[in-house]
Amino acid sequence: MEQVGANRCFGGWQKRYHHPSSVLGCDMHFSVYFPPQAEGSSALPVLYWLSGLTCTDENFVIKAGAQRLAAELGMIIVAPDTSPRGDGVPDAPDGAYDLGLGAGFYVNATQAPWAQHYRMYDYIVNELPTLLQANFNVSSKAAIAGHSMGGHGALVIALSNASRFSSVSAFAPIVNPMECPWGQKALGAYLGDDKTAWQDYDACHLLRQQGAFLSLPIRVDQGMADDFLDSQQLTRPLEAVSVELDYPAEFHYHPDYDHSYFFIASKIDDHLRFHAHHLGLTDAP
Amino acid sequence: MEQVGANRCFGGWQKRYHHPSSVLGCDMHFSVYFPPQAEGSSALPVLYWLSGLTCTDENFVIKAGAQRLAAELGMIIVAPDTSPRGDGVPDAPDGAYDLGLGAGFYVNATQAPWAQHYRMYDYIVNELPTLLQANFNVSSKAAIAGHSMGGHGALVIALSNASRFSSVSAFAPIVNPMECPWGQKALGAYLGDDKTAWQDYDACHLLRQQGAFLSLPIRVDQGMADDFLDSQQLTRPLEAVSVELDYPAEFHYHPDYDHSYFFIASKIDDHLRFHAHHLGLTDAP
Numbered sequence: 001m002e003q004v005g006a007n008r009c010f011g012g013w014q015k016r017y018h019h020p021s022s023v024l025g026c027d028m029h030f031s032v033y034f035p036p037q038a039e040g041s042s043a044l045p046v047l048y049w050l051s052g053l054t055c056t057d058e059n060f061v062i063k064a065g066a067q068r069l070a071a072e073l074g075m076i077i078v079a080p081d082t083s084p085r086g087d088g089v090p091d092a093p094d095g096a097y098d099l100g101l102g103a104g105f106y107v108n109a110t111q112a113p114w115a116q117h118y119r120m121y122d123y124i125v126n127e128l129p130t131l132l133q134a135n136f137n138v139s140s141k142a143a144i145a146g147h148s149m150g151g152h153g154a155l156v157i158a159l160s161n162a163s164r165f166s167s168v169s170a171f172a173p174i175v176n177p178m179e180c181p182w183g184q185k186a187l188g189a190y191l192g193d194d195k196t197a198w199q200d201y202d203a204c205h206l207l208r209q210q211g212a213f214l215s216l217p218i219r220v221d222q223g224m225a226d227d228f229l230d231s232q233q234l235t236r237p238l239e240a241v242s243v244e245l246d247y248p249a250e251f252h253y254h255p256d257y258d259h260s261y262f263f264i265a266s267k268i269d270d271h272l273r274f275h276a277h278h279l280g281l282t283d284a285p
Numbered sequence: 286m287e288q289v290g291a292n293r294c295f296g297g298w299q300k301r302y303h304h305p306s307s308v309l310g311c312d313m314h315f316s317v318y319f320p321p322q323a324e325g326s327s328a329l330p331v332l333y334w335l336s337g338l339t340c341t342d343e344n345f346v347i348k349a350g351a352q353r354l355a356a357e358l359g360m361i362i363v364a365p366d367t368s369p370r371g372d373g374v375p376d377a378p379d380g381a382y383d384l385g386l387g388a389g390f391y392v393n394a395t396q397a398p399w400a401q402h403y404r405m406y407d408y409i410v411n412e413l414p415t416l417l418q419a420n421f422n423v424s425s426k427a428a429i430a431g432h433s434m435g436g437h438g439a440l441v442i443a444l445s446n447a448s449r450f451s452s453v454s455a456f457a458p459i460v461n462p463m464e465c466p467w468g469q470k471a472l473g474a475y476l477g478d479d480k481t482a483w484q485d486y487d488a489c490h491l492l493r494q495q496g497a498f499l500s501l502p503i504r505v506d507q508g509m510a511d512d513f514l515d516s517q518q519l520t521r522p523l524e525a526v527s528v529e530l531d532y533p534a535e536f537h538y539h540p541d542y543d544h545s546y547f548f549i550a551s552k553i554d555d556h557l558r559f560h561a562h563h564l565g566l567t568d569a570p
Binding site: 008068254263 | 292293294295296299347348350352353508510539541542543545546547548550551
């Protein structure tokens with residue numbers, strides 16, 4: 001693993017790393033914000049941030065403004081890339097933004113030509129945490145959050161690994177990929193035509209299946225002027241399942257806010273405080 | 286003037302406009318953050334933000350995270366572009382990043398081929414404020430700030446128009462362009478070989494000339510790990526003039542911080558509070 005960037009930021013360090021990924025079969029970048037408290041001897045908890053379509057590990061780092069409050073709370077933030085990258089990694093034949101590079105959907109692909117490299121689920125759930133534990137003073141406590149496709153990833157990963165995460169949050173997430181155009185295209189390509197294989201990556205399915213046994217804190221924020229709210233059925237189907245199950249997830253809707261990072265930046269502090277509370281960093285959310 | 290973008294942001298609006306500039310002889314973009322207080326009837330003060338080399342009106346808007354505190358303080362932030370743009374606007378023959386497009390240096394050029402379009406000084410000082418007054422509910426109070434080349438622009442414009450600005454601040458500014466490589470290249474190209482014409486655009490010269498008659502509050506922040514600190518003689522020559530004149534400018538040096546927007550984001554709140562105080566928005570800086 002090689003450090004390829006370091007910027008002093010809010011008294012801590014915004015760093016970037018490059019490493020060979022055996023799970024993905026390629027070299028990957030990821031970004032880490034280390035708050036000032038990371039210079040002490042105590043292990044700090046990690047918030048994983050999963051980004052949306054077309055993003056790399058850098059969009060959140062540059063646009064969300066999360067470092068200010070993370071520095072105050074003492075929270076490490078890890079931002080991985082959104083797909084495998086590099087020579088030999090296939091992309092959508094037509095270069096579409098919603099399949100292939102920048103669009104890994106946090107699944108383990110089973111279909112050609114994707115199966116060899118597109119294993120972002122295993123990368124986020126297993127390889128990356130092991131790499132962080134081996135190289136940094138991170139505690140065993142973790143939370144996970146994301147935006148859009150990354151909100152889908154965060155919800156699916158947390159719902160399937162609830163003992164590993166203190167809490168999960170999402171901005172404008174794809175929650176029901178089995179039933180929306182982005183999800184049907186990606187899951188069909190990566191997992192094939194048998195929709196039973198898609199269920200493991202559908203947050204609505206997972207919550208309905210496991211909600212009765214879970215105590216995972218969930219928070220979702222959604223802009224009401226988001227162009228994808230209706231067309232990709234963001235957020236609301238998960239809220240419907242929560243209501244149906246009487247699951248205590250929080251859903252917050254915001255008039256006029258859209259799908260952009262201006263929305264994320266405006267509300268990221270609420271998410272950091274939500275996670276800080278459940279990670280035990282603060283008393284009140 | 287046409288609105289070409291609007292994103293809800295921290296309870297206000299981040300907007301972008303396109304307009305024909307008669308001063309520059311081309312169409313220009315600029316960005317404006319309107320805090321929530323702009324929906325009321327009171328006119329709000331404006332902070333002008335001038336960006337550095339290679340930037341457009343969008344870099345600051347996306348990377349600095351200034352909207353959060355501007356929303357709290359009730360301050361409008363206007364971010365213009367850094368040069369004229371478009372068909373017919375000349376660029377450096379070799380496409381250099383430090384001359385021509387993205388590198389207007391906030392001067393009124395007098396030399397061919399620049400003189401026709403490169404009049405960023407007049408654009409910022411006259412045309413843009415008039416446009417804002419005509420279209421928005423802005424008060425007559427204004428402050429100005431910038432980064433690197435934009436720090437130079439902010440200092441020069443405020444020192445030459447001190448009655449127009451309540452305060453000026455800069456991050457890692459070019460303060461003595463007559464004596465540094467970026468400045469000598471740009472001022473030579475835009476203004477010609479006669480260095481007496483350069484003096485009007487040199488903050489050190491202007492402060493030495495006018496400091497005894499000024500009461501303009503000045504704040505400068507400088508990262509100590511800035512790659513350009515020594516090579517472009519940022520900040521320190523102006524501090525030397527201030528000390529020489531016993532001018533009460535504030536200079537803050539920060540170990541480990543570099544020339545990037547991570548530095549600006551880390552310290553922008555200090556600048557907004559500095560300006561808010563001098564604009565009369567708050568009691569204490």
